Amino acid sequence: MSRQAKRKLNPELIPWRLFVVVGFVLLLFTALIARAAYIQIIEPDKLRHESDMRTLRTSSNQVQRGLITDRNGEMLAVSVPVRAVWADPKISHDKDAFKDMRRWKALADVLHEPVDKIVNKVQRDPKRRFIYLKRQVTPAVAEYIKQLKISGIYLKSESRRYYPAGETAAQLVGLTNIDDVGIEGIENAYDSWLTGTPSKQKVRKSRDGKVVQRLDIVEEGESSNDLVLSIDQRIQQLAYRELKRTTEINQATSGSVVVLDVHTGEVLAMVNTPSYNPNSRENLQSYRMRNRALTDTFEPGSTVKPFVVAAALEAGTVERNDLINTSPGWMRVGGRQVRDTINYGNMTLDKILVKSSNVGISKVSLSMPVQELLGTYQSMGLGNYSGINLAGESAGLIHDRRRWSDFERATLSYGYGLTATPLQLARMYATLGSGGVLYPVSILKLKQAPRGEQVISEQTAKDVMEMMVGVTERGGTATKAHIDGYPIAGKTGTSRKSIAGGYGDDYVSLFAGVAPVHNPRLAISIVVNEPKGDRYHGGDVAGPAFAKIMSGALQMLNVEPLNEKEKVELAAIARRAE
Amino acid sequence: MSMVVLINAVGVVYTSHATRKLTSQMDHLLQERDRLDIEWRNLLLEEQSKSEHSRVTRIATKDLKMMRPLPKEEVVIRLP
Known part of the structure; x- marks a missing residue:
């Protein structure tokens, strides 16, 4: 019993084991450093590219058409953002979106159109990639449609022009068409002044969709201008x-x-x-x-x-x-x-x-x-x-x-x-x-x-x-x-x-x-x-x-x-x- | 020397983290601005339709029994 304890107190060094272990650990370290150096210094581009693929996004901001007001600041034309509902029939087909018809029924109800018509529109040509289902829907309706989560149904931002003065200044102020281009009156004459172009910017987004870094501007936008008429x-x-x-x-x-x-x-x-x-x-x-x-x-x-x-x-x-x-x-x-x-x-x-x-x-x-x-x-x-x-x-x-x-x-x-x-x-x-x-x-x-x-x-x-x-x-x-x-x-x-x-x-x-x-x-x-x-x-x-x-x-x-x-x-x- | 490098490295990590946080905050504020802009536009429309002249005139004359004085009935008061 005592001999055994004594032997334990004085362990003998076995040199070759030590060398093997130390050598192995050193080798691991060298390998790690080599790998790190390889990734960091010799060929960093591939991983950078992979990272960019996952985090870089191009964001564009929507520019509303300028306001038209009278000489005292009363509105004659105001743009309000609305959404357009569009469909990608190919996605709908690929993801088998027509299985759950209750969602399509709800979509049709909220757009005030017969369900057959909408489904038919999307089903007719599975190869198409873009169809407008309805334009200029209010944000509330748009939110509802988003909640329906139908594959291949998307929303797009656009704006709708309102004319608070109504018929009193109709011919003078004029009109825009559905694509927000002035076609009559002042809207037409001062179209380029009123129209802005959206700017596009490269941003880096984190996993939860927050912008963490703003990179270069891809396309310089131009903000729209307001117009003050002499009208009272x-x-x-x-x-x-x-x-x-x-x-x-x-x-x-x-x-x-x-x-x-x-x-x-x-x-x-x-x-x-x-x-x-x-x-x-x-x-x-x-x-x-x-x-x-x-x-x-x-x-x-x-x-x-x-x-x-x-x-x-x-x-x-x-x-x-x-x-x-x-x-x-x-x-x-x-x-x-x-x-x-x-x-x-x-x-x-x-x-x-x-x-x-x-x-x-x-x-x-x-x-x-x-x-x-x-x-x-x-x-x-x-x-x-x-x-x-x-x-x-x-x-x-x-x-x-x-x-x-x-x-x-x-x-x-x-x-x-x-x-x-x-x-x-x-x-x-x-x-x-x-x-x-x-x-x-x-x-x-x-x-x-x-x-x-x-x-x-x-x-x-x-x-x-x-x-x-x-x-x-x-x-x-x-x-x-x-x-x-x-x-x-x-x-x-x-x-x-x-x-x-x-x-x-x-x-x-x-x-x-x-x-x-x-x-x-x-x-x-x-x-x-x-x-x-x-x-x-x-x-x-x-x-x-x-x-x-x-x-x-x-x-x-x-x-x-x-x-x-x-x-x-x-x-x-x-x-x-x- | 190695300590300086180490502290420097930690500093870089820290500032880039701070930058990202601020950027994210800015983005949040920009979104808030857009939301407020949309709300403002809608409120503007509401204000316009509520304060529309023909509506005000109708309420003034029909409901409140007001009338516009003729020019000859106007009294001019001059401030000294």
Whole structure:
């Protein structure tokens, strides 16, 4: 027993065993280091590649189309992200997704389509790799579909455009198609400004899908830009409501209203009837989508008479206080007749405008060379693009020729033989309001007034405006356009529509004007096309709408109404026309 | 010398870990931003439809019996 214990206390070293063990351990270490060195230094690429395969991902961010707002920041167009549901039939077939039909039934229910149709779509061609099942579904529905976990059914991000202003600004703002490309109106004209491109970036993701490292940018994206229009949605809304009512009451085929800021040339409202709802695209009709205020032209009728007076005053062929003899109420010009409704006798220039005398204005026109008149028309923007820069704008038509017969010169003075758009008409009146300065029209909100061009003298513009005050007073042609508190310088117009070979039975009723006369702010033109009711005179059809829109808009802009003293002064001006 | 290398190595591991954590946090915040942006857009739409002028006018005139004064009925108050 004790011998055994003793032997244990003194173990003998057996050298060869030690060498074997140490040698083995060393060998292992060397092998490990060699392997590590091999992986790390000599051939690291393979494993790196393997790692990258598992962790590197390209992520792209979705860029929403820019907002369109009015001048006060109210939304006119907003993009909201939605999802598209698409199918990969090959995956569905390979993974035998049609075994569990309950899921397909649920999918069909939530997409509001018959289950046969959807299944058939996916089953028909097993080789296809991409089919849209439904576009623009809401995030809630998309989440539900995700939970269904059907093999081969996927979701894709896209966006849907909403137009909160609805039909009031439909033609102006325009539309995008289902792929978010602007196809009408502002959406079309400023498409590249509003559209952004997504940026693509390489990222490293951890096992649970978190981004742990951002690597280089694969594709530089561009963020979208917002657009601020010059439109004032409050005025736009008011103008649309009044125009719609006017169109309905008079059973007219269409109508347009343009409201311009006199001092900057900004468009504050531009509305057309008939309109459409841009948020529901099932039945779009192209005649409703046209922005008639820019695209449609008509003969402006008596609304151009103030500019004839302005041209004559500028040319110096008549004076401010001249009397013009219009008796006996008709005259013969080059074998044709120009006539008034009654014999007005001797008339001042004021009275010619207030009573809208064709004979009087023809005499004014014939007193000057025709080039003077045409020059004035053209310098006020007739026959030219307004600078608004939207597709489909018409420049109107104003003949440029050497020889004019006397009768043509007379008809030019009461608005036949030339065509204009509602926008051009409003712009002409805005020029009067700004003291003879013509501004380019802008649909975008401006930071400062653009450089205008003085086309008639300030005095002439002021005189002509004063002459028109009587139009809406008692005895004028448009008492219905009168606004108590805001004096307006406006003019009615009623023109027959030309048809092949002459003039037909349809009319265009117009009213255009500037207000308030003593401190002009807004110019408005109203055009009602083919009123079918008993009344077709511009003063009766377009006049009431003008009064509503103008007084409402001036109130919204906080323009001070006339005080008592100014009222008396104004009455004195108006009385001169009597 | 070997100690310095060792400490350095640990330092590299630590900072790269910290970077990854921060990146992941940033990604999280970016996702949060996108989510908030979507919510904002939807709220914007709701606000627009609730504050739509014709709706406000209808409620003001029909339910609250309000009316717009004519220009001649307006009283101008000038602040001194």
